Amino acid sequence: MSKNLLYKNTLFLLRWLPLVLVLFCILFYFLMRMQAHHMQEKQLLLKQQNIWNAFTKKMGAIETTIPGEYIINEGVSTDEKYLDEPRDTVIYFESLKKAIPFEALTGQFQWNGKVYNVTTFVSSTEINHLIIKVFITEAIILLLLLLTIVFLNRKSSRRLWQPFFATINKMDEYDVTKNTSLDIPKETGTIEFNRLNNELNKMIARVNNAYYNQKQFVENASHEIQTPLSIIRSKLELLINQPDLTKKSASLLGDITEANDRLSQMNKTLLLLAKIENNQFPDVENISLSQLLQDGIVSFQQHYEEKFPSLTLDIDENVSINANKVLIEILLSNLIKNAIEHNVPGGFISVKLKGRNLYVENTGAFLEGNPEELFERFKKSSYQSKTTGLGLALVKQVTLLYHYELSYQHDKGIHEVKIKFK
Amino acid sequence: MKLLVIEDESSLLNSIKDYFEQSDFLCEGVLTYKEAISRIEDFSYDCIILDINLPDGNGLKLLQYLRQCKKDDGVIIISARDSLDDKIIGLNHGADDYLVKPFHLSELNARLKALLRRKYTQGVTFLEAGSLKLNLASREATCNSHPIALTKNEFDLLLYLLNNKNKVVSKQAIAEHIYGDQSDNMPSFDFVYSQIKNLKRKLKEKGGDELIQSIYGLGYKLSI
Incomplete structure (x- = not known):
């Protein structure tokens, strides 16, 4: 699952930084303990020296044992392995009724031909407390450091990626059909983003160019096709006026005429689509949608007469929009025509105009395939071979041009197209 | 002519x-x-049918030239350009009519007849052929002097057939003539068939039997 960059970055930091910090904490603890032991050793040695000096100076006339400080044993040879090696020990204090840990060091000295063992003690409690306190302080500082790193990282990430998000937003607004350039800065202050923007600008220029050429091609091709179509049509008219026309050849001519007319129709529609795409209908006027819709339906009723399906009308009065009249007529007539042509015997059509929402509902065959594709060029059910397959594409093109919302629903043989005008 | x-x-x-x-x-x-220029300079025509996209010049210039010379030849432009602007430009340059390619020859013929009528028979608005008589101003038709009650479309249809009399007019041409651009939206020609049927019935009632014949389902012919 995809998460955003900031989240991932923070997650990464939070996953690895604490681990690293804990490892460093442990290392720090051991180093500190080593240092502390070293310091205690030095202390014990110094103490030993001082006590021995005092002992010899006073000719042995000092206290030989002070609990927790030192013990001087004469002639008693302690186990060799303890000599000059600091060791942990515990001393029981009668007054406190408590055993307290000490660090002890035993050294061997000779004086007046006698051997003395001097053992000095340093309390371990204080140093242990110190180690714990330093360790806790260290842990708190590292925790704060962790939070600060995460915070700073988030802040800097946001700032660093800002040109990237700006570019993405511009990309989002980009619409190839409008043939506009992508308005992103060449200089972002970051080399990588400069490169990104630069490459994007280049790519968009190529895309625009390709799109433009494609549109031009369709338009030019449609124009060029007009001439041969005209020739075929004129020759066909001359042929049907031949006096020696037979029934057989008439039927052939009929088929050719029909095919030629369909070709001519398709060509006209493709040209129209190209023109809408190229925005060659710039004239916008205030038009009465209610009126246009009613007129359109009436003219279709006249043409289809008895074949017109039963009709339910519910049209709000005085709904008007600002648009090109020709385009809106194309939109409405193609919608209605579609509802009639794809109807079933005994079916119905319902046209509703509620405010700026137009609903055209009709009975028809069950839909097979993707409803989205209905509005694509040349997408049609195979049984309707006599239509051009461009009617709904025209509808879509007009809605795209004016940013009308176009939606389609199909439910058990009832089709509904909804257009939300602006 | x-x-x-x-x-x-x-x-x-x-x-x-x-x-x-x-x-x-x-x-x-x-x-x-x-x-074209040399022909126009030397002769005078009742009507010029002009394609404005010529390889060695613009037909509109030719039109301008014609009008500058005060020649009153009728001009019908035939062009592949179908936008309203193109039509307006053409008509503003002095063309009498504008027909978009691909067109039906019967349509061109009807437009030509109408142009010539406007040009030569000023004030006369009657069109007579055989037993038929059409009053173009009041849009009334008579057959054997009996008035026929025709709808707007039926009158247009009769006039169109009359303009193309003794010629086969294809049903596509009829559809396009009567419904104009809207015929693009009519993939079936049933409505032409029913209009013709009604017209034939009305003519028959007034003794105009067999005036209109169907030619193998391709189109119709008004024989006078």
């Missing part, structure tokens, strides 16, 4: 010439702007 057809596509030019020669027009054809 003398016609000049200026069209760079020779095949289409021949079709137009053939079609009008069958209707007893005197028809000349040229393929280029240059030729």
Whole structure:
């Protein structure tokens, strides 16, 4: 699952930084303990020296044992392995009724031909407390450091990626059909983003160019096709006026005429689509949608007469929009025509105009395939071979041009197209 | 009647010439702007059929030239450009009519007849052929002097057939003539069939039986 960059970055930091910090904490603890032991050793040695000096100076006339400080044993040879090696020990204090840990060091000295063992003690409690306190302080500082790193990282990430998000937003607004350039800065202050923007600008220029050429091609091709179509049509008219026309050849001519007319129709529609795409209908006027819709339906009723399906009308009065009249007529007539042509015997059509929402509902065959594709060029059910397959594409093109919302629903043989005008 | 057809596509030019020669027009054809200019300078025509996209010049210039010379030849533009602006520009340059390619020859014929009528029969608005008489101003028709009650579409249809009398007019041409651009939205020609049926019935009632014949389902012919 995809998460955003900031989240991932923070997650990464939070996953690895604490681990690293804990490892460093442990290392720090051991180093500190080593240092502390070293310091205690030095202390014990110094103490030993001082006590021995005092002992010899006073000719042995000092206290030989002070609990927790030192013990001087004469002639008693302690186990060799303890000599000059600091060791942990515990001393029981009668007054406190408590055993307290000490660090002890035993050294061997000779004086007046006698051997003395001097053992000095340093309390371990204080140093242990110190180690714990330093360790806790260290842990708190590292925790704060962790939070600060995460915070700073988030802040800097946001700032660093800002040109990237700006570019993405511009990309989002980009619409190839409008043939506009992508308005992103060449200089972002970051080399990588400069490169990104630069490459994007280049790519968009190529895309625009390709799109433009494609549109031009369709338009030019449609124009060029007009001439041969005209020739075929004129020759066909001359042929049907031949006096020696037979029934057989008439039927052939009929088929050719029909095919030629369909070709001519398709060509006209493709040209129209190209023109809408190229925005060659710039004239916008205030038009009465209610009126246009009613007129359109009436003219279709006249043409289809008895074949017109039963009709339910519910049209709000005085709904008007600002648009090109020709385009809106194309939109409405193609919608209605579609509802009639794809109807079933005994079916119905319902046209509703509620405010700026137009609903055209009709009975028809069950839909097979993707409803989205209905509005694509040349997408049609195979049984309707006599239509051009461009009617709904025209509808879509007009809605795209004016940013009308176009939606389609199909439910058990009832089709509904909804257009939300602006 | 003398016609000049200026069209760079020779095949289409021949079709137009053939079609009008069958209707007893005197028809000349040229393929280029240059030729057209020299013909216009030397002769006068009842009507010029002009393609404005010529390889060696713009047909609109030719039109301007014609009007500057105060020649009153009727002009029908035939063009592949179908936008309203193009039509307006053409008509503003002094054309009498504008027909978009691909067109039906019967449509061109009807437009030509209408143009010539406007030009030569000022004030006369009657069209007579055989037993039929059409009043173009009041849009009334009579057959054997009996008035026929016709709807708007039926009158247009009868007029169209009359303009193309003794010629087969295809049902596509009829559809396009009567419904104009809207016929694009009518993939079925049933409505032409039913209009013709009604018209035939009404003519029959007034003794105009067998005036309109169906030609193998391709189209219809008004024989006078």
